[in-house]
């Protein structure tokens with residue numbers, strides 16, 4: 001696989017972000033299989049289609065690409081805040097590719113965040129653009145990658161090593177068992193996965209998760225039965241094979 005971005009494609013584009021967009025999108029279209037179904041290619045959509053950057057002609061999934069030159073860190077800049085929240089709430093946001101490239105314009109990492117792990121709480125509202133800006137008052141957003149549980153980040157390329165197609169498709173299928181179109185349910189699942197991930201040991205007890213009760217209460221102020229909700233989510237994670245239940249409130253991460 002050639003990891004170099006094609007700088008020959010940038011003629012006619014002035015802004016650096018436009019050039020990067022053209023090069024990274026072309027690279028994905030040339031090199032990346034569909035992580036949902038394993039189709040050898042995803043098709044680049046015309047820039048006039050605002051909903052997504054790519055579509056798979058086999059399974060019909062849509063994908064968006066975001067890239068950055070530094071380490072894939074805590075946040076990634078996206079478009080308008082209101083559009084993003086609207087898309088998440090109406091369950092029509094695309095799957096998200098996140099790419100990292102080097103200063104020498106070589107792709108180094110690529111991951112996929114499945115669309116069903118998007119909830120409003122991972123979206124950060126940016127400050128409105130100043131009065132002097134061309135689009136004064138416009139409010140953009142950041143996707144807070146640090147709030148996305150590690151299970152939801154499917155690595156496709158890591159340090160220029162490409163994962164096997166079957167492995168990626170299998171990981172997506174496993175995660176899709178957790179899929180729900182209920183945004184509140186999604187939020188709870190992500191919160192409890194993050195709690196489990198914040199516990200350092202492989203084995204843990206129900207009480208270790210109850211430690212997060214006050215934190216969860218702040219996020220879900222209307223819920224009067226936080227502990228019951230925690231148990232319900234742990235049961236689902238157990239049923240879907242993400243944690244093991246050893247009895248008497250004793251759990252093990254898988």
Ligand SMILES: [Zn+2]
Pocket residue numbers: 034035036037038039056057058059060061
């Ligand atoms: Zn597909």
